[in-house]
Amino acid sequence: MDERLRRLRIGNLALAALHAAQAVLILALSNDFSLPVTGAFLDGPPGVTPIGDPETLWEARLGPAVAAFLLLAALDHLVVALPGVHRWYERNLGRGVNVARWIEYSLSATIMVLLIAMLTGISDVAALIGIAGANVAMILFGHLMERTNDRVRPTDWLPFVYGCVAGIVPWVAIATQIVLSVDRGDGPPTFVYVIFFSLFALFNSFAVNQWLQYRKVGRWRDYLVGEWGYLVLSLTAKSLLAWLVFANVLLENTTP
Structure with a gap:
């Protein structure tokens, strides 16, 4: 077990470096492309006074947003590999829990989902808050799944x-x-479809990984196999989204 945990610690350090390097490259090479966050407001009784035209509240720059979710992952992997902290991390893994993972995902995965939503044309601040809240709830239920199941008692699948x-x-x-955009116009560009379908598949793969852990299917009887699964899926999803966004809207002289 010690050798396997040693390899996991090395893996976390390598992933911290890889995520951080990608974040630095994105920041260094990106243009200043941004998307608006908007709001439309009442100026009288609802249903009587029409809602005004959307106003731009602020512009969200995509380069720093992409770097942010990469740096959050880098920080997570680095912290759990630090002297002292890695013992806490390993003890939690022995109980079938990784608190650090769910803290990081609640932030990084939510930034990713918001970025995808904005690339499809969702800009209303209230809609974005709702999307963020639902995604954070999903992550917290993932954490609750681990907290309420010690992998000995019959599994409680409700979380x-x-x-x-x-x-x-x-x-x-x-x-x-996306559907409404297609119905009322030309719809989003091709790269947005690629991002939507690929990231949707990858996000669902996290749920499959957890399902395999708690169904104890094959190698997933060992919690560390599932932990490696999370590490690989996180790297794949974050890297894919980062470079798809970079290649299509953040590359200098790119016209989205």
């Missing part, structure tokens, strides 16, 4: 089910936006 319900909400909102 997993609730997490799936919360987690699908942002994707339904994004899909609705």
Whole structure:
């Protein structure tokens, strides 16, 4: 077990360096492309006074947003590999829990989902808050799944089910936006479809990984196999989104 944990610690350090390097490259090479966050407001009784035209509240720059979710992952992997902290991390893994993972995901995955939503044309601040809230709820239910199941008693699947319900909400909102955009115009560019379908598949792969852990299917009877699964999926999802966004809207002289 000690050798396996040693390899996991080395893996976390390598992933910290890889995520951080990507964040630095994105920041160094990106243009200043931004997307608006908007709001439309009442100026009288609802249903009587029409809602005004959307106003831009602020511009969200995509380069720093992409770097942010990469740096959050880098920080997570670095912290759990630090002297002293890695013992806490390993003890938690022995209980089938990784608190640090869910803290990081609640921030990084939410930034990722918001970025995807905005690329499809969702800009209303209230809609974005709702999407963020649903995604954070999904992550917290993932943490609750681990907290309420010690992998000895019969598994309580309720947190997993609730997490799936919360987690699908942002994707339904994004899909609705895409469908309406196609119905009322030309729809989003091709790269947005690539981002939507690829990241949707990867996000769902996290749920599959947890399902395999708690169903104790094959090698997933060992919690560390699932932990490596989370590490690989996180790297893949973050790297794919980062470079798809970079290549299509953040590359200098790129016209989105």
